[in-house]
Amino acid sequence: MVVAANRVEHTEDRGSIDTIVSVTKRDMARVNELILSMAGSRVELIPEIANHLISSGGKRLRPMLTIATALAHGYDEGDAQVKLAASVEFMHTATLLHDDVVDESDLRRGKRTARTIWGNQASVLVGDYLLGQAFKMMVDVGSMTALSILSDASAIIAEGEVWQLAAAKRMTTSEADYLAVVDAKTAALFAAAAEVGPVIAGAGDEARAAMRRYGRSLGVSFQLIDDVLDYGGVAADLGKNTGDDFREGKITLPVILAYQAGDEDEKAFWRSAMEDGNNDDAALARALELIERHATLKTTIERARAFGAEAYEAAAGLPPSAARDALLDVVEFCISRIK
C-alpha cells in the first residue's frame, strides 16, 4: 500500500493511456465494429444520434477496462470480452444521452449535445434503445454472472442520478454524500466494466473482488480529477471549459470543501451561486478565488490520489503481464491529467 501510494505520487510525468490503448488494440477494433453495427437500425435517426456521440472522441476507457481485465486473467480468445465491452460503452452512451437532457447541457467534449441538435425526446428514446441493445449483447454472451453485475450497475447508476437530482443541489451536501453519488454515477460502471473481465475468464471470487475494487477506486479518482480540471488545470482533452460545473450548479468536491472552510459571507456566496443560480463570470471569478484561498483543489487531488493508490494496489497483485502494466498505467494517467 505504501509502495503503491508512493509510486502514484511520483509518477505524474509518466502515466499514460497509451499502454492500455496498445494492449487492447486488437480487441477494441472489434468492439468498435460491434458498436457501429449494434447502433444501426432501420430507423435512420438512431445511428445518426448514436454515432454523433460514439464518434465524438471519447477515450473509451470503460470498454478498454473490460478487455484489459479479461486479458490480465488469461482470457485471450472468443468474443465475450468484445460483446461485454461494447455493452459497457452503450450503457455509458445511454447515460450521457439522458444526462444531457437532465442537465440541459448544450456542449459535451466541445461538441453540441444530441439534444440541442435532435431534441430531448429523441435523446431519451435513443438512450433507451442503446440500453436495450446493451442488454441484448450481454444476453448473447450467456454469462448470468456478467448480466447480474451489469444490471446491478444499471440500476445503481440511475439511482445515483435521481439522488443527485433530488438532494445534491443543496450546499449542505457533505463530502460523504458527494462521494456516494460519485460511487453510484461514475464508479459503479467502472467497477462493473473491470469485474466482468475476470468473470468471463473464469477467475475466482477473489480475483473478481480485486478487479471490482480496482474499477471502483479508479472511477472515483477519475471523477475527482475531472472535478478539479473544471476549476483549472490543463483540460484540453476533456472539451470542457473552466467553470462548466459551476455554471450548471453542479456541486462537486472542490466547492463542498470551500463551502465548509468558508466564513458566513463565503457560505452565503456559495448558496447564492449554486442554489439560486447567481453564477455569472464575476461569480465564477470569486468562486475561483475562494477555491484558491482554501486550497480545495489540492485537497481534492489528495483524495483522488488516495483512491488512485487503492486502485493501484488492487491491480498490483495481478500476475505480471502487459495487461497488468496497462491497468496500472491507467491509474497514473488519470491522476497525471493534472499538471
Added chain:
Amino acid sequence: MVVAANRVEHTEDRGSIDTIVSVTKRDMARVNELILSMAGSRVELIPEIANHLISSGGKRLRPMLTIATALAHGYDEGDAQVKLAASVEFMHTATLLHDDVVDESDLRRGKRTARTIWGNQASVLVGDYLLGQAFKMMVDVGSMTALSILSDASAIIAEGEVWQLAAAKRMTTSEADYLAVVDAKTAALFAAAAEVGPVIAGAGDEARAAMRRYGRSLGVSFQLIDDVLDYGGVAADLGKNTGDDFREGKITLPVILAYQAGDEDEKAFWRSAMEDGNNDDAALARALELIERHATLKTTIERARAFGAEAYEAAAGLPPSAARDALLDVVEFCISRIK
C-alpha cells in the same frame, strides 16, 4: 380460425377481464408485493414517483398474461412467473414515464402525469431505474431465454418510439407503417409477456410461438380499440377524453383511413390539424364528422376483431384449463370495450 372469428364476433356482451383477474389472483398478490419492494430505494423520490404510476389504476394486463400463460402450461409453483411478471410491469411503467416526457402529456388515466408533478428530469431517471430493476429481476430468475425475449422487446419498443417520433407525424403514414409502429410500441411487450410464461414452464418451441402470436395479436387488437375509444365509445375505464390523440397530433388508424378516403379539402384539413397543430375544439368536431362520414371507426374495429381472432385461435389450441379460458376471455374483453 372461422370458429374463432365467429366466436369473437358474437361475444361482445360476455368478454370480461374478471376471469384472468380471478385465475391470476394468488400470484398477482405476490407480483404487487414484489413491485412495491423493487420500486423502493434509499432515494425517496424513486418510490414516490414509481408508486404514483404503479398505484394509478392500470389493469396490469401484461403481468397477468405472464402468470396466465405460465399456468396454462402447468407452471404452478416457484416464483419465476412472479419475478418475470413484475419485470414486465416495470418495463411498461418505465416506458410510460418516458412516453409522457416525449409526448409532453399532462394527464394519464385521468391523473396528472409524473412529469407535471416532479418534472421531466426525474421521470427520465426513474424510468431508467425501473428498467434496471426489471433486468435485475429477470437475472434473478436465471432463464437466459426469458432474458433474451425481454431484452429484445426492450430494444424493439424504443426503436418503435423513435420511428414514431421521426416519421409517423406525417399524414402520408400508411396503414402498414402504423401497424408496424403498433407492433413495436405495444404488441412487442404483450408478445414477450405471453411468451415467457411457457418458457419458464419448460414448454417447447411450438407452445412458445403460439403464446407469442397470442400476445402480439392481442396487443395490436388492444391498441386499435384504444384508438377507436379516443374518438368516441365508452371509455370510462381508460381515463382518456375524446380527442386526446387528436390534440396531441397522434396519427392513429381511424385518422389514417379517413385521410385516405377523403377528398383534397379533407386531406388539407387533416394535414393542417395533425401536422401543423390546428387542433382546437372546432377542428375536433370536424375530425369526428369526417371519421363518421367515412365510417373509419367501424373499419378500425373490424381490423381489431381480425387480430383478436388470431389471438383467440392461438390460445384456443391450449389444453382445457381455467387459465386457457382466462386468456380467451381477455381477447373478448379487449374488443368488448366498444359498446
